[in-house]
Amino acid sequence: MKVAGLDIGTTGCKCTVFDGQGRYLDKAYRDYPVRRAVGGHEIDISAVMDGVYAAVREMTARYPDIAGLGVTSFGETFVMTDGDGIPLHPAMLYTDPRGKEECRVLTDRLGGRKIARITGLRPHEMYSISKIMWIRNHQPDLYRAAEHVFLMEDYVVFHLTGRAQIDYSLAARTMAFDIHGLDWSREVLDAAGVSRGLFSDCVPTGSLAGTILPQAAEATGLSERTKVVSISHDQVAAAVGAGAFDGSVAVDGAGTVECLTPVYDSMPEIDRMYEGYFSVVPYVIPGTYVAYAFSYTGGALIQWCVENLAKKEREEAKARGISVNELLESAYAGRNGGPGGLLVLPHFAGAATPYMDTGSKGAILGLTTATTAAEIYRGCMEGVAYEMYLNYQALQGSGIRFEKLNATGGGARSAVWMQMKADVLNLPITALKTVDAGTVGSAMLTGVAIGLFRDLKKAAERMVEETVTYRPRPDLHEKYMRVFERYRRVYEAVRPLM
Secondary structure (H helix, E strand, O other), X not given: OEEEEEEEOOOEEEEEXXXXXXXXXXXXXXXXXXXXXOOOEEEOHHHHHHHHHHHHHHHXXXXXXXXXXXXXEOOOOEEEXXXXXXXXXXXXXXXXXXXXXXXXXXXXXXXXXXXXXXXXXXXXXXXXXXXXXXXXXXXXXXXXXXXXXXXXXXXXXXXXXXXXXXXXXXXXXXXXXXXXXXXXXXXHHHHXXXXXXXXXEEEXXXXXXXXXOHHHHHHHOOOOOOEEXXXXXXXXXXXXXOOOOOOOEEEEEEOOOEEEEEEEOOOOOHHHHHHOOOOOEEOOOOOOEEOOEEEOOOHHHHHHXXXXXXXXXXXXXHHHOOOHHHHXXXXXXXXXXXXXXXXXXXXXXXEOOOOOEOOOOXXXXXXXXXXXXXXXXXXXXXXXXXXXXXXXXXXOOOOOOOOEEEEEOHHHHOHXXXXXXXXXXXXXXXXXXXXXXXXHHHHHHHHHHOOOOOOHHHHHHHHOOEEEEEOOOXXXXXXXXXXXXXXXXXXXXXXXXX
């Protein structure tokens, strides 16, 4: 018996297979195009399903005994369909600029803080409801023809099983979900002028949806006895896969986006969360919640630096048989760490929490003719760490109590970056063996849903493996804090100029 996790991302999907003991076996990946223009950001949902079928089919060709398939996805992006799930338009991405005016109207009707108290979200046009309102206002014939609104998780689950259900954590990304009643908010939907009947049924994270439909079995190679599970928003799956089950530990998702995910043992202080644009999301354990504190550029900024500024270093690293990251980080070997001489504002794709300012730009301060690519690389790592510390400070008073971080993602492989974060945040950070905690979390929840594991604790014992813990050094923390006092003023200094 095997389980698989299907992760639907913005530009591609992957299917990862684990055996009955929770050991990783294999994965398949398929990408699909994203269209971005001045007027809209869209994705062809039929191409997403083609990718899903192809990725799963590649795995079933090697592992025909997959007993359970869990589905996770990125958030906010949605598509309206007819009764059979046939899309009526390209799916609107969360980055799509349409819906800004509708978000303002909805906020004027209900009030921003009231919306936050209902949904756990400070109003922003990235969330689905504003864009659904835009379709109703600007494409009324399409809206009248629609019988379903799907986000990516429930769209795929519907096509695999015929069941329209969405888990709480993904439903919360619409800004139309009541995080207290754990169902669609009648008050928000009435104010938005959007029909409740369009949405999938809300279910707890990790709920069984049913078995595979015959036509889906044929398309994927899965047995018609295979059970499909509605998992969660991808960040929630990553928290599960990182073994974060109570407020004592938070997750450092060191991927393309840098995301700090604390767990709350009870409802966070909503007004405090509102100030920092932090979302409040129902978690897998009833009565608990998670929040997302993030920077749009984590690993993405490091990759930008490597690709654009370290061309000579890439050649040297190749000749030496090491990664360019290792080469750039080796420039600081033996220096006992500590801050470099640059200040890097990592807003190269806009500012996320606690600003949510998509117009903000990145900045590198302190350059001289002697500055090297390795020094800029180091400054980029520091900038991401400072931005996370800024978020950590903004979360104070909201109910957090974590005393350590579990780190996942490609960045967790960098001992230099992990130690830097431990020193800046003044918290121990434990790197986990798995880079992709989301697929592990999906497999854990799928295994529990189909009876392979008794509970998440047992699943974690099998599947969550710690490697090394980086402990903060008080003297280095003090040095970083002296620089941080300057860093925290960079945004206010640069933003009026750009």
